[in-house]
Amino acid sequence: MYILNKERIINILKGLDLVPIIEKGFISYSNGGSIVPPIGELTFDDPPGDVHIKYGYIIGDSYYVIKIASGFWENEKYGIPNGQGMMLLFDQRTGQPEAILMDDALLTDIRTAIAGQICAQRFANDIERIGVFGTGLQARLQVEYLAAITNCRQVIIWGRNENKMNLYKDDMHKVGFEVALGNSPKEVASKCNLIITTTASKEYLLTEDDILQGTHITAMGSDTPGKRELGPGIIEKADLVVADSIAQCKERGEIACAIKDGDTSLDHIVELGHVLSGEHPGREHHSQITVADLTGVAVQDIQIASEVYNNYLERKK
Numbered sequence: 001m002y003i004l005n006k007e008r009i010i011n012i013l014k015g016l017d018l019v020p021i022i023e024k025g026f027i028s029y030s031n032g033g034s035i036v037p038p039i040g041e042l043t044f045d046d047p048p049g050d051v052h053i054k055y056g057y058i059i060g061d062s063y064y065v066i067k068i069a070s071g072f073w074e075n076e077k078y079g080i081p082n083g084q085g086m087m088l089l090f091d092q093r094t095g096q097p098e099a100i101l102m103d104d105a106l107l108t109d110i111r112t113a114i115a116g117q118i119c120a121q122r123f124a125n126d127i128e129r130i131g132v133f134g135t136g137l138q139a140r141l142q143v144e145y146l147a148a149i150t151n152c153r154q155v156i157i158w159g160r161n162e163n164k165m166n167l168y169k170d171d172m173h174k175v176g177f178e179v180a181l182g183n184s185p186k187e188v189a190s191k192c193n194l195i196i197t198t199t200a201s202k203e204y205l206l207t208e209d210d211i212l213q214g215t216h217i218t219a220m221g222s223d224t225p226g227k228r229e230l231g232p233g234i235i236e237k238a239d240l241v242v243a244d245s246i247a248q249c250k251e252r253g254e255i256a257c258a259i260k261d262g263d264t265s266l267d268h269i270v271e272l273g274h275v276l277s278g279e280h281p282g283r284e285h286h287s288q289i290t291v292a293d294l295t296g297v298a299v300q301d302i303q304i305a306s307e308v309y310n311n312y313l314e315r316k317k
Contacts, residue, residue, distance in 0.1 A: 002099045004312060009103050012311050013110070021307050022114045023276050025058070025299035029245065030273025034058045036298045039248065041224065047074045050224050054298040063089045063098060063309070067301040069108045073200060083109060083137065087305040099309050107308065111300040113141035115244065115272075116196060116218050119292035120146055122275060123242065123283050124194045124216035127152040131192030133185060133205055133229065134221060135159040135168045138198040142218070144175055146194075156191055158182035159199075186210045197221050197229040204257075208233030213287045219254045220294040230254045230291070236263040239288035244272050245297045253295040 004012075028034045040053030049072030057064035069085030076082070085105035089098045101107065120127070127150045132139050135157065143155060155177050159165045162181075169179040182188040189195060189210040197205065199221040211217070211234060221229050235241055235258035246269060249255035255269060272292070275282045283290050 001097045002309075002312070004099060004101050004103075004308070006102060006104050006106060008312070009101060009106060009308055012308050012315070016307060016311060018110070018114055018304060018307065019118065021303045022111060022300055023118060025303035026118075026244065026271075026273040026297070027277045028058050028273070029297055029299045030271040031277065034299050034302070036245075038251075043224065044072070047072060049073060052223070052296070054296065054301055056298040056302060057092055058299065058302055061302070061306065062092055063302070063306055064092050065089055065298070065302045065305050067108065067298065067305070069105045071200070081105075081137070087301060089305055089309055099312075101305055101308060107304050108296075108301065109137055109141055111304045112138060112220060112294070112296060113145040115294050115296075115300060116142045116220060116292075117145040117149060118276070119218050119242065119272070119294070120194060120216065121149045123240070123290040123292060125214050125283075125286055126150075127194045129154045129156060129192045129194070131155075131182070131188040131195040132157045132198065133159070133188070133196070134198035135161065135164040136198060138220065139168060139196070140171060142196045142198060142220070143172065143177060147176070152194075153177045155179045156182045156188045158185055158188045158205075189215070194218075199229060200227055201229050202226055204228050204231035206234065207231040208237050211237065211289055213289065215289050216283075217289075217291045218294065219291060220296075222253045222257070222293075223295050225252050225256070227252075228254070228257045230257070232258070232261045232263055234258075235291060235293075237289060238291045239268070239285075240283060240290045241269045242272050242275060242282075242290065242292045243269055244292075244294050246271055248295045248297065249293050253293045254291065255293050
């Protein structure tokens with residue numbers, strides 16, 4: 001069994017094009033080509049945090065994967081990142097352990113950012129300005145990964161901590177983005193046609209009336225029950241709502257919140273894999289409001305872990 005540390009994983013990632021791999025995983029999931037059980041979950045109140053255990057396999061592939069990833073929001077007090085984790089690979093034929101990827105949740109962060117990139121490319125209009133809610137790692141990665149699909153470098157950020165917003169502004173300037181600080185979520189929504197929500201908020205940030213026609217929203221912060229970023233009516237108002245997993249989004253994320261509100265059916269909700277495979281057209285008109293509800297699906301972990309490990313084996317030859 002091999003153990004790959006974070007430094008080695010980072011080096012391997014430099015040579016990989018992961019977008020097609022992640023897209024293939026979504027398609028396999030939506031077409032019934034994978035086995036993905038419900039998410040295992042632990043939640044903590046003092047200090048606040050959560051742990052996700054996501055696992056499964058793509059039928060006919062070499063491995064099954066178990067991923068453990070956590071987020072503890074007060075870790076900065078101890079000088080360590082909020083996110084921690086690892087991925088475990090096993091031979092799908094025998095159950096024999098093949099590898100441990102000690103990535104400190106890096107692969108989870110990257111596959112999440114790639115999913116955001118895929119959704120922005122598929123569902124956003126020509127991006128005029130990017131609105132970001134949150135100031136953490138995903139608020140950075142989601143924007144950085146957009147550089148591959150748009151020339152837009154204008155960002156408006158909103159967060160609850162002004163010092164963190166200023167730090168975000170400085171950090172993103174170093175990678176080529178011009179960042180303005182928003183005074184409120186409503187102001188951000190009024191100036192941006194792509195909105196990315198990355199917070200762990202338990203109270204919604206945006207209302208139905210805040211959203212402009214033609215806007216695309218990628219909502220990825222609400223990945224556990226109890227979290228919420230989009231207010232009542234937004235999911236119902238949207239012309240197209242895309243779920244990474246409809247089954248998961250019935251239990252967590254913005255779709256689950258909307259269902260509890262009683263303001264939506266599933267009629268205008270499609271799975272991302274069905275859009276990527278061409279079974280659904282996605283956005284059809286410039287004026288449409290679209291929402292991608294990303295709760296994180298194990299096939300993303302399976303695909304990125306397998307690709308990293310296979311590349312490692314190739315380099316050893």
